Amino acid sequence: MANWLFLIPLAPLAAAVINFLFGRWYIRDRAHWLAILGVAAAFVLSVAAFAQVAGDGEAISQHLYTWIPAGDFQIPVALTVDQLTAVMLVVVTGVGLLVHIYSVGYMHGDPGFYRFFSYLPLFVFSMLMLVLANNYLLLFVFWEAVGLCSFLLIGFWYRRRSAAQAAKKAFVVNRVGDFGFGLGVMLIFVNLGTLEYTGVFEGVASLPQGTVTLIALLLFTGAIGKSAQIPLFVWLPDAMEGPTPVSALIHAATMVTAGIFMVARSWAIFAASPDAMLVVAIIGAATAFVAATIGLTQYDIKKVIAYSTVSQLGYMAFALGVGAWAAAIFHLMTHAFFKGLLFLGAGSVIHGMHDEQDMRHMGGLKKYMPVTYWTFLIGAAANAGIVPFAGFWSKDEIIVGAWVGGRPIIAIVGLIAALFTSLYMFRVVFLTFHGEERFDRHHVKPHESPAVMTIPLLILSAGAVLAGFVGFPPENGAFHHFLEPVFSGHGAEAHHVSTATTLTFGAISTVIALAGLGLAYAAYIRGSLNPATIAARLGPLYQLAYRRWYFDEIYETVIVHPLYRLSVWLWRVVDVQIIDGTVNGVAALVSFTAQRWRRVQTGLVANYALAIALGTVIIVGVYLIVGSNLFQ
């Protein structure tokens, strides 16, 4: 028991609510104080929780109240911190705090300043609750709540049509994933009668194989949406419409990893279904590859990093799919540092370039913004998997995990994607910071960002350098030992990885990463390769990547437009013509017959007398024929 756990999410929630209610009139441009205070408090408490879990080696929990008591469907609001949650807590609040501090500089002077510092802590609250939940329905609640925050922050500059569209798209596409996730939750309840993690994981063994596979795949559908895997990744690049700190925190470091977290949390279900694992691995590898190819061709600096995020999430997913649970969480953690760093660095560039995002209008920025350049370079090296930066350790472990997990093809796809990763990452570095200055020097005066923005960059770059070492030596580091209690039991067996394998893959990865670096250097610095010529030679393949594999176009023509036309048809034809037509038809018929009958009421006594006489004749006639025996 730890009855102070509720304070972790409460602190940012309080900041969010107060800023939202009073920000416009009273707090205004002081809103950041409360937000930073709330998130800092959450960070300190998270570290305390982490220390306690690390010290005792046991999960701590707190039951708050029963949320939904519907007969045998009893859902508590209860928090629990085990090793996995502890890692997530520290990552979320740590990166969250840095992003909050950075935003003070980035959002300075924005008319929605208070709104920003209300939504951002609200997101931290939701994300904390998501990782703290002890049952699937509560997880689902905050799964959607982070989606709400994402919606509000993508659409933060709501007057732009593109931002509003992107916000709606993000929410609706995520709802497609949530549809599957929700069904998975229902299926768990119907089969096991509980949604609390411990009970569910114990009960999984008793279920038939088909049911477990179905549950696992449905849950993974949710992760496909939230963690931007193929085929639902289309929302994430559009989400870059939001302010850059939002992209760093929500669409790189934390929220998009919720799907990875959820699958890792449910590893007992996935581990019980090899078929589902294979699907996860294939989708993850495909995502890693496809997104990396798209990243090679984009010119918007944030878009490249966004596709890089999708690709890295793909790595995490296929780590899960091959059973390298700890490696997936390890990569999640290192990725939070270096990708947060890259986005904040990109934000610093955009800020210093007066809202320019197109790399074709950049170049040579190294001398104008040295801190941004060096920190960005560290982030890029970590992302590209250069020894000894953080990304190297975790990515390498994933590829090794795929190899020893009996999925060599997936390991190879991972290596190919790693080449692209290195290439696109250094393409960004060279296009942005090196070479000739391609901007209009009369109007754009690039400048370094203020300290409130560069200090978070420095802290994060320290993380991007050092975070990898908690996982050293590979497969056997402090990080792995810490997570071991979570990913053991339920009949799990760890693959043994020989030192030779580790070293071999380390060498291959290094060569590949350096090859990517070399290619980028040749193409964008030395000019010995001409990217335009290569693109022309690749022809349709280049177009495929540049057009983002036509996912958006396909959805637009195959789903959105037909559905829209169906809806119009349902309304105009079925509703108005058929159903309402019938109703009005009945009314018209009644009215029509009534009009006819009205003619009978002529008002002439003679007519009435005739009718009476006729009626009498008829009645008597019928009586005589039917009722009496006169004619029989």
Next chain:
Amino acid sequence: MDGFPILSALTYVPLVGAAIIFFWPKASPQAARWVALGASLVSLVLSLVMLAGFDTSASGMQFVERFEWLPALGVSYHFGVDGISVLLIVLSTLLTTIAIVASWSSIQHRVREYMITMLLLETGMLGVFVSLDLFLFYIFWEVMLIPMALLIGVWGSANRIYAAVKFFLYTLAGSLLMLVGIIALYQSYFEQTGIRTLDVLQLQQGNYGYTFQMWVFAAFFIAFAIKVPMWPFHTWLPDAHVEAPTAGSVLLAGVLLKMGGYGLLRFNLPLFPDAARDWAPVIMVLSVIGIIYGALVALVQPDLKKLVAYSSVSHMGFVTLGIFAFNAQGLYGAMIVMLSHGLVTSALFLCVGVIYDRGHTRLISRFGGLATNMPVYASFLGLFTFASLGLPGLSGFVGEFLSILGAFRAERAAGVIAFLVVIFSAWYMLWMFQRVAWQRAPGEPPDANDPEAKLAADEPRPVMGGAEHGDDVIDPRTFRDVTWREAMTLAPLAVLSIWMGVYPQWFMNFLRTALELVAKPFGGIGF
């Protein structure tokens, strides 16, 4: 409070208020408003007192008032409430009070008559929920119909007469079928036992043959299905909502639709369990069709009120879906959906009313960018948008999830298809929100520092709304934010919606014993 007829009191206080206004011909419009507000407030307070005194652990009817009325016919004056009706009564008194406040300045024409109509409507609605005698029930059911039709027909907008007549005839057709059902039931019970009675609780003890059940079930069912409204009996609803004044829409969506679900729970299930079980597949199919169909049609509505009306068709599908799952989750879900829909959809109609009063149009395309000049309004609209699309933590989610879970448990396919609506509901609600509160007013150029400004320079943008439609179109940029009075109508609904989402247990405790009783003939699955 023992012996004080609190149910009669809260039901007839509005009637007394109506009488005061009626017999005070010199009353100024302002005086009429205050009398109406006072009467509805007294009724609201009485209903809260009743709620406070309600024993959630007891089974059966509470605050019962019963005496013989027309003994020769077996008609008794029988009032009482259980968990199902007690919350609906408070919802009705609350929404009536809010509706009267909401009409304070938007109704300027025949104010006395309007307030009388509102109060008569309140008495009718409350009577329906407290009556435990079919004779009384039927009277209140019909009484309520007339003021509602008048609200639409007298204080509605352009095409009001058509809408009022359509509403009246549709509902009347249903209630005549119900009347036939009531008479058949009365006769059958008399033939079985030799006792003439119309007492609901007593009639539930009867033993009705299968064929009889099937037919009489259908008679009741159609009356309630029209009220809900279930697909395909729903086409009166969009017309009625579009033409009705704001307060009329609030009560129509908030309370009147609930009578369908209430009737099913109170009469159809307890009286005809065998028929209910056999009709259930048909009803589930219709519910699922309604859920998806309503959402899709809402997607393409250009008119705000029609959008909300079709979303009601979709939401109310969850009520019937949940009820005919016959398990704990479904029944709880159905009740919570009714309560949540009563709060949220009413609030959405109030939101539409706020901008209708300023812009004199309901077309979505005429609005835009309201979050800039109406931030408080946009916050309310956003909250109710998300409550309506079922965001967890707000009221909509709890009911919808439980109802679908119930359906999923009873009949997989129904649950799966109905759950698809989470995608469409997010789509149509957010698209509406985006076009009304976000983006820019029609014809407004992009901001100077907006990246879209660069794009706009290249491609010509169509100018919508604005000058080409002539004189009476008012620029949404000139709208003032909500007044205090408007905020006071929205705030209680917002608080209740959050409360119901965060702590639904409080509401569900009232329902428990009553729903257990409903589920008993069906095996009490899930309790």
